[in-house]
Amino acid sequence: MQKDFYLTRYALIIKKIESNPLSYPQLEDYLLNSFEFQDAGVTSYSIRTLQRDIKEISRLFNISIHNKKKGDNRYYIERKDELENDDYNQKLLESFQISNTLNLHPDFSDFIFFESRKPSGLHLFYDLFFAIRNKRIIKFEHYNYKTKEKTVRKVHPLALKESGNRWYLISIDTKDKMLKSFGLDRISFLEVTKSKFRENYKCNLKEHFKHSFGVMNISGQNPEKIVLRCGKEQGEYIKSFPLHQSQRYLRETQENIYLEFFLHPTYDFMQELLSYGEEVTIEEPASFANQIKSKLKKAYENYERT
Known part of the structure; x- marks a missing residue:
């Protein structure tokens, strides 16, 4: 064989x-x-x-x-x-x-076609995994898309998390002792030092991310019940490939499928819902629905100016 x-x-x-x-x-x-x-x-x-x-x-x-x-x-x-x-x-x-x-x-390339838009940074994966397992302090430069600047970071690495086809390093920043995430595609000049950190952090990352969508820091927030009204076809797609582990089927009508989630209404989740356009509407909570309305209104105003 x-x-x-x-x-x-x-x-x-x-x-x-x-x-x-x-x-x-x-x-x-x-x-x-x-x-x-x-x-x-x-x-x-x-x-x-x-x-x-x-x-x-x-x-x-x-x-x-x-x-x-x-x-x-x-x-x-x-x-x-x-x-x-x-x-x-x-x-x-x-x-x-x-x-x-x-x-x-x-000869697979004649029959199998991969997504051509792939994030970089995976070459760092094993080095980071080694540092996490052995509690090694690491240093690197991190690029911020908003400020367009690179900053030197020194962190205690805790975990690696996938989100939106990208990988992120979850770590404690030694500068302010805050839990932060860093995209692997924005990390350069990684150094796994020989120094170990002795802290035993009490944060349970599985619980921390259990009710989160993406890698947003949600410390101090409480998860909420979120109900979506989806167009029938889009709803079937989301049913077959759930957006989150808390997703639960509620009911359906001739035109819509209703789904319930229990998570933090983060920016990442908002962006995911906005990508579905008119096919998905937030039924509750009203506060989250209003945030979506504000985003859509801003997008409409941007098009009005063109």
Whole structure:
């Protein structure tokens, strides 16, 4: 069996067993008849290979696959009440799937087209990840789009967060001890120092960002219930690809779909809603709806002057 085919196998196994528990013969039949196996010319899949794959899936993705549940020999994925790493595992698995597919087929550029507008800064990712894990103080220059100036920063790195197809460093600025985010695409001359910071910051970043959209600093604010009225077609798109983990379907009429969120009405979320134009309207709270009205009025006035 091809050595560079393992990630594709893992993805197929997880995808199939998540949707429906299977016995080994059923899983073998599914895999051997998949386009992925046919395309790679793989014609066998032993029970020993499955057992090795299960161990590696557990190690790489923290997903536990078991069988022999109450006399049932089918394989199933063990679930906990809350599997916090589900999103991370899914994202990692998707990335591996794409990477593995491209490695297996060098002619991919004739059939697969990536978004050409990509943010820079990902070359810093591992250095920052190392600094976070080892509590290393870092220094860098950061460019501010508003002031068009670069400033030297010295920070205690805490986490990396993705938002809007960009990556951000979440850290404590040593200058004022404030929690701040820095876009990786605006960081230059990064230095991971040998000095460690000893502070054990009490901020729970998972909780901090649980009710946020984007990377805005929302310290001292309370999340709110936000209700959107969406045009039927746009509402279906948002239902299938939720804007936020708190998104909840409320109801629908012949023309609209109503969705509820529980988060901070930040600038980032406002910009996201403005991108939908007339297809999305804020039903509540009124204060947030008024902010949107003000933005739309300003945009209209800008066009009036042209």
